[in-house]
Amino acid sequence: MNAGIGPVPAVESVDLVEHAPTVSVPLPDAVGRALAAARIVDATPDPYTPGRWSLRAGSKVGAVTVTAPDTSEQVTVRITPKVHxxxxxxxxxxxxxxxxxxxxxxxxxxxxxxxxxxxxxxxxxxxxxxxxxxxLQGYRATEETALVVRGRIREAEQIRRRFGMTLPVEVAYDEFTTDxxxxxxxxxxxxxxxxxxxxxxxxxxxxxxxxxxxxxxxxxxxxxxxxxxxxxxxxxxxxxxxxxxxxxxxGASAEHAPGGLRVDGFLFDMNKLFEDFVTVALREAFRGTGRTARLQDPHHLDSAAAIRMKPDFVLYGEDGVPCAVADAKYKAEKRDGYPDSDLYQMLAYCTALGLREGHLVYAKGNASHAAHQVRHAGILLHQHALDLDQEPSALLADIEAVARRMTDTGLRTANTPRV
Structure with missing residues (x-):
C-alpha cells in the first residue's frame, strides 16, 4: 500500500467511452459516491491511492455535471457512445x-x-x-371568476362560493389560445x-x-x-x-441529488434505445401484412400464471395466434460471443408461445448470425447481428431481412401441428 502518497488533486472533467475498460481518475469522494449512487457509471474507490476512483461506463451515454454542496466542486463526466x-x-x-x-x-x-x-x-x-x-393555437378548457358571463355558469361553484350573490360569476368556457x-x-x-x-x-x-x-x-x-x-x-x-x-x-434526464449533491445532465440508455428501435422497426416492417405486432407483450410461462414473461416483440397471425417472437439485446459481448442466458430466455418464450423458432437481435460486435437447434425440443433459436455503423437505409434493409426470416418462421409454425 502506498501509505506515503497523499490525496491526488481532482479533475474537472472525465471522458469515458461506452462499455470501454475501467479508467482510474482523481475525484472527490463525494462525487465518486454520487456517480455510484445515481448509477451513472460503475464507480469504486481505489483502495491504494486516496482520492482516486475506478470508473467504467456501461450502456448510458451523454454528459452529467456533479456539484458538491459544501465545496461547490464540479466534475463533468462525458460518456461517448460506440456508434457515431x-x-x-x-x-x-x-x-x-x-x-x-x-x-x-x-x-x-x-x-x-x-x-x-x-x-x-x-x-x-x-x-x-x-x-x-x-x-399553434387551440381550444383550452378554462374555469375562472369573472364580472361578465362567458360560456356557461358553474352553478355549483357559484352557490358554494358566492352564497346567492350575482357578481362575480363562476364561469367555464373554451378559450382559443396559444397556451x-x-x-x-x-x-x-x-x-x-x-x-x-x-x-x-x-x-x-x-x-x-x-x-x-x-x-x-x-x-x-x-x-x-x-x-x-x-x-x-x-x-x-x-x-x-x-x-x-x-x-x-x-425521465431520461439525470437530475438527482444523492447525499445533498446536485447532478445535472442528460443520459441515453443504449439498451432501451436499441430495444425501442428494433421493435418499432420490426412493427413497421410488418405493417399492412395482415399480421399484428405487439411490443412488450405480457404472457405467463406456467399454467398457473405465476411466472410472468414479457417478450420485446410478438407477431400474431390473422387468426390471433402467435406466429413469431423476438427479443432485442444491446449489450457487451463475452469474448466468445453472446451470453447463453439469452438463449435460455428465448427457449422459454418459444415453449410458452408454442413456437418452433425464436429470434434474438443484437447490436453487431464480434459475433455474427447464428442458429441453434435445441436438442429433443425441435426449436430453432436465431441470433441476428445488426451493424449500427451503416447508413440508415442499409440498417433498415437488415431489419426487413430479419422480418422476412420471421415471416418464414410464421409459415413453418402455422404448418406444424401443435401438440
Whole structure:
C-alpha cells in the first residue's frame, strides 16, 4: 500500500467511452459516491491511492455535471457512445417517429460529436421549424371568476362560493389560445436544455430565442406529470419537435441529488434505445401484412400464471395466434460471443408461445448470425447481428431481412401441428 502518497488533486472533467475498460481518475469522494449512487457509471474507490476512483461506463451515454454542496466542486463526466452520434440520433428518431425526417437527412446534428450538444442543437432546430409560422393555437378548457358571463355558469361553484350573490360569476368556457399542451411541452424542453451545463454558447443563444417565442405559454411545474398530446392533422408541423421534446422530458434526464449533491445532465440508455428501435422497426416492417405486432407483450410461462414473461416483440397471425417472437439485446459481448442466458430466455418464450423458432437481435460486435437447434425440443433459436455503423437505409434493409426470416418462421409454425 502506498501509505506515503497523499490525496491526488481532482479533475474537472472525465471522458469515458461506452462499455470501454475501467479508467482510474482523481475525484472527490463525494462525487465518486454520487456517480455510484445515481448509477451513472460503475464507480469504486481505489483502495491504494486516496482520492482516486475506478470508473467504467456501461450502456448510458451523454454528459452529467456533479456539484458538491459544501465545496461547490464540479466534475463533468462525458460518456461517448460506440456508434457515431448521427447514428444514435437516427435510432432515437426512428423509434420515436418512423415516418419522421430522420432517414432522409432533414435532421442534422451539425458539427457536434457529443450527445448533449447534438441533442440541444437538434431540439432547437426542430422547435424552430415548428413555430416558424407562428405558435399553434387551440381550444383550452378554462374555469375562472369573472364580472361578465362567458360560456356557461358553474352553478355549483357559484352557490358554494358566492352564497346567492350575482357578481362575480363562476364561469367555464373554451378559450382559443396559444397556451396549449403542445406549446407547453416545447417550452418545458427548451428550458430543461437551457439548465443543462455543456450546451454550446451558440446553441444556448438560439434556445433562448425559442424560449422568448414561447414566453406567453404557461410553464409546466417541475415534478408534475407531463401533459399528454395526441398527433393530429392540425398539429402535424409540431410532430417531430414534440417527439424530441418528450424524449428530453420523459425521465431520461439525470437530475438527482444523492447525499445533498446536485447532478445535472442528460443520459441515453443504449439498451432501451436499441430495444425501442428494433421493435418499432420490426412493427413497421410488418405493417399492412395482415399480421399484428405487439411490443412488450405480457404472457405467463406456467399454467398457473405465476411466472410472468414479457417478450420485446410478438407477431400474431390473422387468426390471433402467435406466429413469431423476438427479443432485442444491446449489450457487451463475452469474448466468445453472446451470453447463453439469452438463449435460455428465448427457449422459454418459444415453449410458452408454442413456437418452433425464436429470434434474438443484437447490436453487431464480434459475433455474427447464428442458429441453434435445441436438442429433443425441435426449436430453432436465431441470433441476428445488426451493424449500427451503416447508413440508415442499409440498417433498415437488415431489419426487413430479419422480418422476412420471421415471416418464414410464421409459415413453418402455422404448418406444424401443435401438440
Amino acid at each position: 452520434v448521427t447514428r444514435l440520433f437516427f435510432l432515437l428518431g426512428h423509434s420515436l417517429d418512423p415516418k419522421g425526417p430522420w432517414r432522409d437527412g432533414q435532421v442534422s446534428v451539425a458539427e457536434h460529436s457529443e450527445v448533449l450538444p447534438a441533442l440541444a442543437h437538434t431540439v432547437e432546430r426542430q422547435v424552430d421549424r415548428a413555430v416558424r409560422q407562428g405558435l 396549449i399542451t403542445e406549446n407547453r411541452i416545447l417550452r418545458a424542453a427548451v428550458e430543461r436544455l437551457l439548465r443543462l451545463p455543456g450546451v454550446p454558447r451558440e446553441v444556448r443563444r438560439r434556445l433562448s430565442h425559442q424560449r422568448f417565442r414561447l414566453a406567453d405559454v404557461s410553464p409546466i411545474v417541475r415534478g408534475q406529470p407531463l401533459p399528454a398530446w395526441q398527433p393530429t392533422r392540425l398539429n402535424s408541423r409540431y410532430h417531430h419537435a414534440l417527439h424530441l421534446a418528450c424524449a428530453v422530458l420523459d
